[in-house]
Amino acid sequence: MMLQTTVHAAAQSRAHGTTAALWHAVELHRPVAEIDGACELALCGSLARVDPEQTWPRTGADVCPACAALSR
Structure with a gap:
């Protein structure tokens, strides 16, 4: 069985x-060290x-509500 x-x-x-x-959530498919500072597509x-x-997850009023819901 593979755990993902x-x-x-x-x-x-x-x-x-x-x-x-x-603040948005971005699903990573590679290590953070490989992120080059370009824009990425957020969950929303x-x-x-x-x-x-x-x-x-981030907290506060400046968090995208759609990303917060989709990242759960």
Whole structure:
């Protein structure tokens, strides 16, 4: 039997107009060390830049509600 785990990384989107930057969850299929700073597709479909110094799950008002629900 093979055990499969899903790892999520924290990524922050850019603020757009009056919209604040949000923390998103990105599903990783490679080690965090291989993330090159480019934007990645978040669980909710937004593009966000992974921050290897941050962990997921995040808490607070600046967390994408869709990513929070989809990462459970």
